[in-house]
Amino acid sequence: MHKNLVDALLPTGALIGALLLFGLFVWLGGVSPVETWVLLFRGAFGDWFSWQNTLTRAAPLMLTALCVALPARAGLVIIGGEGALVLGGLAAAAVPYLLPLPGNVAGTVIVCVAGFVVGAAWIALAGALRQYRGVNETISSLLLAYTAIAIFKQLVEGPMRDPATLNKPSTRTLDEAIRIGGIMGSDVHCGFVIGAFACIALGLWLALTARGFSVRVVGGNPRTAQLVGLPASGLILLACALGGGCAGLAGAIEVAAVHTNANASLIAGYGYAGILVSFIARHNPVAIIPVAILFGGFGAAGSLLQRRLGLPDASVQVLQGIAFVLILASEALRGVDWKAAGEMFRRSAMPREVPLNSSTKPT
Amino acid sequence: MKEILLPFLAAILGGALRVGVPFLFVSLGECLTEKSGRINLGLEGVLVLSAMAGFGGSYLSGSPWIGVLMASATGAALALLHGLLCSLPRVNDVATGIALMLLGTGLAFYWGKPLIQPQATQLPPLALGSWSSSALVQSALQVNPLLPIGLLIALALYWGFARTRWGLLVRLAGDSASATKALGYSVNGIRIAATAAGGAIAGLGGASLTLFYPGSWNEGISSGQGLIAVALVIFARWSPLRCVGAAMLFGGAGAIGPALQSIGISSGYNLFSAVPYVLTLVILVISCRPGKVAEGSPGELSSAR
Numbered sequence: 142m143h144k145n146l147v148d149a150l151l152p153t154g155a156l157i158g159a160l161l162l163f164g165l166f167v168w169l170g171g172v173s174p175v176e177t178w179v180l181l182f183r184g185a186f187g188d189w190f191s192w193q194n195t196l197t198r199a200a201p202l203m204l205t206a207l208c209v210a211l212p213a214r215a216g217l218v219i220i221g222g223e224g225a226l227v228l229g230g231l232a233a234a235a236v237p238y239l240l241p242l243p244g245n246v247a248g249t250v251i252v253c254v255a256g257f258v259v260g261a262a263w264i265a266l267a268g269a270l271r272q273y274r275g276v277n278e279t280i281s282s283l284l285l286a287y288t289a290i291a292i293f294k295q296l297v298e299g300p301m302r303d304p305a306t307l308n309k310p311s312t313r314t315l316d317e318a319i320r321i322g323g324i325m326g327s328d329v330h331c332g333f334v335i336g337a338f339a340c341i342a343l344g345l346w347l348a349l350t351a352r353g354f355s356v357r358v359v360g361g362n363p364r365t366a367q368l369v370g371l372p373a374s375g376l377i378l379l380a381c382a383l384g385g386g387c388a389g390l391a392g393a394i395e396v397a398a399v400h401t402n403a404n405a406s407l408i409a410g411y412g413y414a415g416i417l418v419s420f421i422a423r424h425n426p427v428a429i430i431p432v433a434i435l436f437g438g439f440g441a442a443g444s445l446l447q448r449r450l451g452l453p454d455a456s457v458q459v460l461q462g463i464a465f466v467l468i469l470a471s472e473a474l475r476g477v478d479w480k481a482a483g484e485m486f487r488r489s490a491m492p493r494e495v496p497l498n499s500s501t502k503p504t
Numbered sequence: 505m506k507e508i509l510l511p512f513l514a515a516i517l518g519g520a521l522r523v524g525v526p527f528l529f530v531s532l533g534e535c536l537t538e539k540s541g542r543i544n545l546g547l548e549g550v551l552v553l554s555a556m557a558g559f560g561g562s563y564l565s566g567s568p569w570i571g572v573l574m575a576s577a578t579g580a581a582l583a584l585l586h587g588l589l590c591s592l593p594r595v596n597d598v599a600t601g602i603a604l605m606l607l608g609t610g611l612a613f614y615w616g617k618p619l620i621q622p623q624a625t626q627l628p629p630l631a632l633g634s635w636s637s638s639a640l641v642q643s644a645l646q647v648n649p650l651l652p653i654g655l656l657i658a659l660a661l662y663w664g665f666a667r668t669r670w671g672l673l674v675r676l677a678g679d680s681a682s683a684t685k686a687l688g689y690s691v692n693g694i695r696i697a698a699t700a701a702g703g704a705i706a707g708l709g710g711a712s713l714t715l716f717y718p719g720s721w722n723e724g725i726s727s728g729q730g731l732i733a734v735a736l737v738i739f740a741r742w743s744p745l746r747c748v749g750a751a752m753l754f755g756g757a758g759a760i761g762p763a764l765q766s767i768g769i770s771s772g773y774n775l776f777s778a779v780p781y782v783l784t785l786v787i788l789v790i791s792c793r794p795g796k797v798a799e800g801s802p803g804e805l806s807s808a809r
Contacts (some may be wrong), residue, residue, distance in 0.1 A: 218598055275794035276785075279545065279598055280735050284781040287728050291778030298774065416602055455613030462607025466589065469600055473592035 147475060152421050155471040156435075159464035166459065172450050184445035185438025193328040197399070199437030201226065203336035203429055204391035205415025207343060208264060210424040211384035212278070214347060215377045216360035217268060221282030222388040223412025224289030225263045229256030229389025230396040231293050234312040234403035235301065248319035253393045260389015261382040263289060268381030272374040290408060297403055311404035321398035332394035337430050339387055344426035356380050388412060414440070417465045436461070508767055511640055515766045518644030519759020520752050521651065522717040526551065526726075528654045528751035529709030530733035533702035535744055536661060537583070538737055540698035541678035541691075541804030545601025546586045547706045548730030549608020554579040554710030556616035559721040563624035568715050571624065572650070575711035576704045582608055583703020587696035605730075619721045627715045648716045650708055654748075657705060661744035674698050678802030706730070728781065735784045739791055741800035757783050 160181075164174030185195050208222035232255040242248035267285055271278040298310040321330050347353040359366040359373045360380075366373050391411065396403050418436055422428035443457040530547050537544045544550075557578035562571030586604050590597045630652075633645030664671035677684045677694040684691045709729070714721045736754065740746035761776030792798060 218602075220602055270785075270789060273794060274789050275792040276788045277738075277792075279602075280731060281785060281788060283728065283731050284735070284785050287781045288778045288785075291774045291781070295772065295774040299771070413606065417606065420599065420603075453614050453617040455610050455617070458606065458610030459614050460610075462603065462610040465603035465606055466585075466600075469595055469603055470589055470592060472594045475594060 148423065151471045151475060152423070152468055155467040156421070156464060158471075159460065159467045162463050162467070163456075163460045166463070167450075167452065167456070170452075172452060177446065177450060177452070180445050180449055181439060181442045184442025185435075191438075191441055194441035195434060195438040196329045196333050197437075198440045199433045200330065200332035200336045201391040201395055201411040202415055202418055202433040202437050202440075203340050204387040204394075205412050206418035206422065206429045206433055207339060207415075207426060208260075208384040208388035208412070209416050209419035210422065210426055210429060211343065211347075211356075211380045211387075212264070212268065212377075213419065213424040214360045215356045215380035216363060217271065217377060217381065218279045219264060219267060219282045219381065219384065220279055220416050221264065221267060221284075221286035221289075221412070222384075222415050223408070223410070224282070224286030225260035225385045225388035226392040226395070226412050227286075227293045227408055228263055228289045229260040229392030230400075230403050230407045231296060231301075231312075231392070232256050232259035232389070233393035233396045234315065235296075237313065237315065238301065242316065242319055244316055244318035248316070249321060249397060252315070252319060252397055253390055256389040256391075256393025256396075257386040258389070260392065261386035264385025264388065265378050265382040268378050272377055286412065293403070293408070294405070297405070301403070303402070306404070309404055311400075311402045314402045315397055319397065320401060321394060330394070330398035332391075332398050335390070335394065336433070339390070340426045340429050343383065343387075347426065352376075352379070388415070414461060417461050417468075420465065421468050512763055512767050514638075514640040514644040515763035516756055516759050518646070519763055520756035521645070521647055522755065523758040524752045524755020525648045525651050525654060525712045525716070526709035526729050527733060527736060527754045528658070528748060529650070529712065530706045530730050531736040531740065531747040531751055532654065532657055532661060532744055533579075533583075533704070533706030533709070534733045534737045535702075535740070535742060535747055536674070536705065537699045537702035538805055539665065539678045539742060539802055540674045540695045541681065541802050542587075542590055542597045542695050542699060543601065543734065543805060544583060544586050544604075544699055544702065545598055545731065545734060546582065546604030546608060547601075547703070547733060548726065548728065549605040549612075550579045550582045550703050550706045551608075551710045551713070551726050551730040553582055553608040553612040554707035555714040555725050556612040556619065556710075556721055558707075558711035559624050559714035560616070560619055562626075562715055563619060563622055566625055568625050568627045571715055572627070572708065572711040575715075576707040579707020579710060580700045580704035583706070584696065584700040586703070587699035590699075591692040591696060613723050616721055616723075620723075623720070624715065626719050627712075629716070648712050650712045650716065653708065658744045658748050665744070675802070678804055681804055706733075732780055732784050735788055738798055738801075739784075739787045741791075741798070742802065743800065754780050754783070 164178060167177050168174045184191055186192060205222040205226055208225060209219055212219040233252045236242060236252050236255045242251060263285060267278050267282040270276040270281050297312055301312045302310050303313045321332060323330055347357060355371050356376050359371055359376045395407055400406055414436060418429055418432045422432045439457050439460060443454060446452045446456055447454050530551055534544060534547055554575040558571040558575030561574030562568045582604060586600055589595055589600045627649050629646040630649050632647050633642040636642055665675060673689060673694055677691050681691045713725050736750045740750045758780045760779055761773050764776060765773060
């Protein structure tokens with residue numbers, strides 16, 4: 142119980158610290174920190190309009206965070222979710238070029254599955270390189286992400302380009318019928334539900350199933366996994382493929398729900414923000430949901446900060462960076478024996494007494 | 505054929521010299537950091553932030569060399585933060601690197617917003633090609649004045665690691681933390697110093713991005729050069745001298761796209777821009793072995809295990 146409390150308190154404290162530091166940061170630039178905080182929360186959760194914006198941004202964040210969290214539970218640090226997202230979106234846009242799609246939900250499902258499969262393959266490649274060739278997966282996944290973006294640009298500006306798009310090269314627009322619509326007439330698309338569902342389902346999978354438990358053993362203690370004969374490579378590849386699939390799905394959903402075709406707007410940095418979300422959620426899929434909503438909100442508030450206070454659009458990125466640094470630094474406080482530390486502090490604060498026998502009474 | 509090949513080769517050579525210089529500095533900085541037993545993935549952030557600082561310094565002061573100093577100091581400061589954070593208990597150097605990558609680029613875009621439009625004084629090129637009558641060779645050999653500094657740093661690091669007390673201490677901290685402790689030195693102290701010095705070197709790479717080639721500040725100034733450098737160091741097997749060759753090779757690979765464009769082939773430009781990444785991957789696949797520590801790797805390095 143005490144451990145769970147610390148698990149929740151440390152990231153919360155770090156987030157509050159990050160907001161304070163961010164206030165100090167903008168104050169140094171001559172902007173009122175109080176106004177910044179107020180706008181940050183109004184822009185994120187102030188009214189129904191900002192809530193819609195927030196939840197729309199949270200949808201891909203949850204899925205890209207899963208792309209970090211699942212491999213992390215298997216012991217891998219994957220940071221190339223952006224590549225899987227971009228290729229997933231590209232695959233979703235490519236399906237109608239290859240085969241005629243049914244103009245109903247089945248078509249949407251096919252598009253999403255295509256995104257999932259491509260994303261899964263891309264991250265599984267990073268996992269395979271690490272398992273079979275010993276290549277550091279952190280570096281390789283990022284190199285793969287840059288490669289994916291190059292492939293994306295090449296195809297979108299080349300063979301897959303819709304000739305009608307002059308200024309902004311894009312693929313052909315998805316048929317109206319297979320796009321993902323809003324939930325009950327709002328701007329929040331079903332991708333949010335899919336993302337939240339994926340977080341809960343994968344959380345349960347990790348917590349309750351034998352396969353999920355094996356993945357956690359491989360990540361938590363590789364030596365034990367080896368001793369009991371778990372198929373480590375297969376489990377690691379599974380975790381990578383599931384995570385990559387989620388990021389690919391995020392790309393497909395962005396294409397089918399927001400952009401309606403694949404273009405450069407898809408490369409919006411959701412893959413990188415997902416890294417932060419997953420680390421704050423301590424790679425716990427269920428905890429990803431609230432953290433993704435929070436950071437989706439900060440992202441949504443970014444334009445408000447830009448308009449009202451004239452802050453650069455990168456200010457949200459600065460906040461994310463500060464939060465990430467503090468979250469990691471807060472790990473140092475874990476496992477501190479607070480009682481002993483308090484005792485030590487009290488003792489050091491008191492005047493040092495010479496151990497004479499008589500005078501213990503205060504004078 | 506000849507009239508196509510010569511410009512192409514000149515463009516590749518010139519590109520290798522231009523594009524390779526940032527790679528050289530970042531890989532030397534990473535080499536120094538990793539020799540002390542830590543990996544700094546945050547050099548990507550260091551590179552972008554110092555590129556902005558260098559540009560800003562040159563723009564505000566009018567002297568590119570002040571910009572270079574600013575870039576180096578900024579790089580050292582951000583890397584120092586990495587060194588300090590990693591010295592806390594239970595803080596992982598890879599995760600910290602990712603955090604500093606985000607923070608560094610965020611800060612750079614934040615402070616660099618007003619610098620996107622203006623033009624800063626650039627570093628004067630060294631005209632090494634004046635012996636040739638060919639204009640192509642002359643323009644290819646307009647060399648970055650920071651390149652000789654980079655070569656000197658590479659030599660100094662090589663000599664330092666082999667011959668000096670400081671170099672030995674850095675290698676000691678990288679190979680065995682317990683031996684360092686047993687001899688009465690502070691492992692964290694050595695690593696913090698090495699990381700900060702590595703950041704200062706990498707900062708020069710940032711300066712050469714904004715003050716020489718491509719010579720302007722924008723938000724896409726570095727696309728992963730800082731991370732490629734981490735792979736370069738593995739490829740160079742942690743030797744500063746081999747870093748020079750590796751950096752030039754990668755510069756050449758990065759120059760293929762622009763070189764093809766210069767002779768009129770522009771289709772597939774995006775794919776050619778991915779050549780350095782794919783080449784890095786291929787090199788990593790070739791040079792890594794599963795379950796085996798890479799040759800020449802410092803023993804304490806978490807990534808090499």
